[in-house]
Amino acid sequence: MTLPPQADSSTAETPDTPENSSGRALKAIPEATVTRLAVYLRVLGQLAEGGAETVSSEELASVAGVNSAKLRKDLSHIGSYGIRGVGYDVASLQHELERVLGLDHPQAVALVGVGNLGHALAGYGGFGGRGFPVTALFDVDPDLVGIKINGIVVKHVRDIPTECPAAGVTIGMIATPAQAAQSVCDQLVAAGVRSILNFAPTVLQVPEEVEVRKVDLAVELQVLAFHVAGRGNAAAGGISTDVPAVARVVNGRNGSAVPLS
Amino acid sequence: MTLPPQADSSTAETPDTPENSSGRALKAIPEATVTRLAVYLRVLGQLAEGGAETVSSEELASVAGVNSAKLRKDLSHIGSYGIRGVGYDVASLQHELERVLGLDHPQAVALVGVGNLGHALAGYGGFGGRGFPVTALFDVDPDLVGIKINGIVVKHVRDIPTECPAAGVTIGMIATPAQAAQSVCDQLVAAGVRSILNFAPTVLQVPEEVEVRKVDLAVELQVLAFHVAGRGNAAAGGISTDVPAVARVVNGRNGSAVPLS
DNA sequence: CGGTGTGAAGTCCTTCACAGCT
DNA sequence: AGCTGTGAAGGACTTCACACCG
Numbered sequence: 001m002t003l004p005p006q007a008d009s010s011t012a013e014t015p016d017t018p019e020n021s022s023g024r025a026l027k028a029i030p031e032a033t034v035t036r037l038a039v040y041l042r043v044l045g046q047l048a049e050g051g052a053e054t055v056s057s058e059e060l061a062s063v064a065g066v067n068s069a070k071l072r073k074d075l076s077h078i079g080s081y082g083i084r085g086v087g088y089d090v091a092s093l094q095h096e097l098e099r100v101l102g103l104d105h106p107q108a109v110a111l112v113g114v115g116n117l118g119h120a121l122a123g124y125g126g127f128g129g130r131g132f133p134v135t136a137l138f139d140v141d142p143d144l145v146g147i148k149i150n151g152i153v154v155k156h157v158r159d160i161p162t163e164c165p166a167a168g169v170t171i172g173m174i175a176t177p178a179q180a181a182q183s184v185c186d187q188l189v190a191a192g193v194r195s196i197l198n199f200a201p202t203v204l205q206v207p208e209e210v211e212v213r214k215v216d217l218a219v220e221l222q223v224l225a226f227h228v229a230g231r232g233n234a235a236a237g238g239i240s241t242d243v244p245a246v247a248r249v250v251n252g253r254n255g256s257a258v259p260l261s
Numbered sequence: 262m263t264l265p266p267q268a269d270s271s272t273a274e275t276p277d278t279p280e281n282s283s284g285r286a287l288k289a290i291p292e293a294t295v296t297r298l299a300v301y302l303r304v305l306g307q308l309a310e311g312g313a314e315t316v317s318s319e320e321l322a323s324v325a326g327v328n329s330a331k332l333r334k335d336l337s338h339i340g341s342y343g344i345r346g347v348g349y350d351v352a353s354l355q356h357e358l359e360r361v362l363g364l365d366h367p368q369a370v371a372l373v374g375v376g377n378l379g380h381a382l383a384g385y386g387g388f389g390g391r392g393f394p395v396t397a398l399f400d401v402d403p404d405l406v407g408i409k410i411n412g413i414v415v416k417h418v419r420d421i422p423t424e425c426p427a428a429g430v431t432i433g434m435i436a437t438p439a440q441a442a443q444s445v446c447d448q449l450v451a452a453g454v455r456s457i458l459n460f461a462p463t464v465l466q467v468p469e470e471v472e473v474r475k476v477d478l479a480v481e482l483q484v485l486a487f488h489v490a491g492r493g494n495a496a497a498g499g500i501s502t503d504v505p506a507v508a509r510v511v512n513g514r515n516g517s518a519v520p521l522s
Numbered sequence: 523c524g525g526t527g528t529g530a531a532g533t534c535c536t537t538c539a540c541a542g543c544t
Numbered sequence: 545a546g547c548t549g550t551g552a553a554g555g556a557c558t559t560c561a562c563a564c565c566g
Contacts, residue, residue, distance in 0.1 A: 032535060034493065038483040042462060056547065065464035068547095069537055076549055084543045084548045101483050102490025109482065120381035124478070132482045170489045171482060195485035197478075201303060203326035211488045213481050217385065217458075220474050221370065221393045221432060222299040222362050224456035227472045228431045229363025232295065293557060317525065329525095330559055337527055345526045345565045 029100075033074045039064050040071070041097040048090050056087035110136040110169040110193070112184045113176035114144050114154050117199060121175055122149045136167050140180075157184065164191035171195045178202040185212075290361075294335045300325050301332070302358040309351050317348035371397040371430040371454070373445045374437035375405050375415050378460060382436055383410045397428050401441075418445065425452035432456045439463045446473075 029037075043064045047055060061071040075082065075093075078100050082088045098104055109132045111122055122134055137154040139145055145156045155163055164172075172188040174181050174196060181200035188196060189210055198204055198214045206212055226232050290298075304325045308316060322332035336343065336354075339361050343349045359365055370393045372383055383395055398415040400406055406417045416424055425433075433449040435442050435457060442461035449457060450471055459465055459475045467473055487493050 029492070030535065031493070034484050034487050035480060037487075038480040039464070039477075041483070042479065043464075058547085063464065067537080069539090070535090072548065073536080073550080080549070082548050085546045086544075087547070100487070100492065102486045102492060103483065107482075107486050107489060116384050117381045120378045121478070123377050132479070132486075171485050195489050197481050197485060203300070203304075203324065205326075211485065211493075213485060215476060215478075215481065216300075217382070217476075218303065218393070219296065219299040220458050220476065221368075222302070222364065223295050224432050224458060224472065224474060225363045225368050225393075226295050226298075226361070228368060228456050231290065231361065231363060232292070232472075291557065319525085328559080330561090331557090333526065334528080334558080341527070343526050346524045347566075348525070 027077065029077045033077055034101075036064070036066065036070075036074055037078070037097055037101060040074070041094065041101065044090055044094045044097070048094060052090050054083075054087045054089055055093075057082070060088065107132060107171050108135040108167050108169045109133065109171045109173060110138065110160075110164055110167070110188070111173045111175060112138040112157060112160070112188070113174060113180070113200075114139045114149065115141070115175070115177075118173075118175035119149065121173065121199075122152070132171070134173075136163055136169055138163075138184075157187065160184075160187045160191050164188065164193060169193055171197070173197045173199070174204075175199045288338065290338045294338055295362075297325070297327065297331075297335055298339070298358055298362060301335070302355065302362065305351055305355045305358070309355060313351050315344075315348045315350055316354075318343070321349065368393060368432050369396040369428050369430045370394065370432045370434060371399065371421075371425055371428070371449070372434045372436060373399040373418060373421070373449070374435060374441070374461075375400045375410065376402075376436070376438075379436035380410065382434065382460075383413070393432070395434075397424055397430055399424075399445075418448065421445075421448045421452050425449065425454060430454055432458070434458045434460070435465075436460045 040060065043060060044055075047060075047063070057068040057072045057075075061068040064071065072082075075088070078096060081093055081096050111118055111134050114122060114137055118137075118139070122137055134150075134152065137149060137152050138157045138160055139154055140157045144154050147154050163169075169191070170193065172185075172193040172195070174184055174188075176184055178200045181198065181202045182204060185196060185198070185204045185206060189206060194210050196204065196206070196210065196212045198212055199216075201216055201218060204212050204214075301321065304321060305316075308321075308324070318329040318333045318336075322329040325332065327335075333343075336349070339357060342354055342357050372379055372395050375383060375398055379398075379400070383398055395411075395413065398410060398413050399418045399421055400415055401418045405415050408415050424430075430452070431454065433446075433454040433456070435445050435449075437445055439461045442459065442463045443465060446457060446459070446465045446467065450467060455471050457465065457467070457471065457473045459473055460477075462477055462479060465473050465475075
């Protein structure tokens with residue numbers, strides 16, 4: 001699964017100065033960069049599978065759909081892990097990114113709302129490769145509470161206060177109808193969850209220390225509709241990823257149909 | 262689903278100068294603004310249901326999770342539809358936004374990949390309110406081709422070239438595994454689709470005139486993980502929506518549990 | 523007065539272009 | 545000779561603050 005840039009969070013401030021493992025002082029990493037780091041990480045995984053040992057910024061950028069200057073600037077925010085004249089070591093850059101993104105010790109994810117969409121999310125094993133295990137499921141529908149999805153029992157929403165802390169949940173996903181979302185959100189926050197991915201079409205009100213990212217399908221489609229209507233006229237200018245040649249090759253395919261779902 | 266800003270499209274150029282219905286010259290609307298217009302539209306719908314006739318920028322902004330200056334600036338891009346000293350007429354602003362977003366005449370949407378996630382998307386009637394009807398479904402799995410979802414028969418992917426133009430499809434959604442996504446994308450583009458919402462975890466290569474927005478769950482979760490890890494330390498600063506008071510009230514609820522899914 | 527619409531200032535992000543390491 | 549890392553320039557979006565209108 002792939003999501004776009006939609007976080008409605010305003011930009012975080014980082015008053016104190018974190019350091020990386022080698023003790024080098026690091027400036028706060030821009031929000032926009034963090035999102036792309038996750039993309040680079042995924043691409044590196046593909047390259048590693050393909051047996052690549054090193055990549056140049058040009059190659060990596062091309063596959064990731066950005067230009068090389070941006071990629072190098074992004075990576076410069078996390079330190080100097082490239083080799084001049086050569087490129088980046090795939091494996092070590094991968095580890096570095098995992099570390100920076102906090103993936104070195106895994107996060108427990110709770111999903112609330114196991115209806116239509118939620119059910120699909122729960123079954124989405126691995127979330128497109130190395131991923132986040134959903135470790136707790138909640139709903140209020142008596143027909144759903146008690147069933148197992150992917151080996152996990154759906155609990156009642158009222159159990160959030162006890163179950164979430166017990167399971168060490170740090171990230172919550174809300175896939176309930178809009179009317180229920182704020183209430184659920186409040187309960188997750190009360191249970192100590194500080195990061196929430198919201199699929200319900202509502203703006204959630206949360207305390208400062210909680211981060212919300214939202215995924216709103218209707219909004220995505222409406223933005224596309226705007227462009228279809230010609231008002232954003234993409235045709236005239238530079239929409240689309242500015243990526244040439246290499247990418248299609250490295251992606252490991254070139255046009256033949258492949259089994260779906 | 263919500264993105265953030267997340268479309269990876271570079272910014273479109275708009276060389277010619279569009280006008281609105283009243284003939285007033287309009288500058289190109291910023292991408293970031295378009296995304297929020299869709300949110301405002303949704304909120305206006307809620308307000309209209311609640312019986313509101315007018316809203317101030319302050320109120321509307323609060324419910325939409327932005328500050329009022331931004332909201333006014335956003336609306337100024339589409340013209341002057343407010344009344345000084347009063348606010349905005351809910352109904353007419355609603356219509357104006359629908360017109361600008363190109364929702365006045367509806368778009369046909371095709372969905373490719375009716376597996377786990379795709380199935381859920383197909384059943385997501387109305388997409389959280391006024392929405393986009395999915396009018397064509399495709400897959401390659403023989404077990405899926407031929408079944409009906411929400412009254413729509415799943416066709417084989419090889420029928421895209423004939424079915425999409427026939428149904429007047431303008432927007433495509435890709436919910437296939439990553440390996441299949443580029444191939445499907447190519448076929449949609451060949452069939453005349455110029456706007457694509459991609460759920461597969463791959464960067465799609467498309468010609469300039471095609472717009473791609475992506476929704477990548479793994480990336481969203483990884484960004485959240487980054488903040489959990491404290492590296493983006495939200496706690497210290499200004500994450501979260503800067504919305505107070507009014508919002509929770511206008512949202513029509515205040516904390517009690519509501520049925521889910 | 524109250525609240526919109528908007529120039530101007532400010533912030534964040536992107537792109538350029540090149541110095542410097544290997 | 546090649547490719548990274550980065551200051552500096554450039555754009556895009558946001559916030560401020562106030563003139564202006566109803």
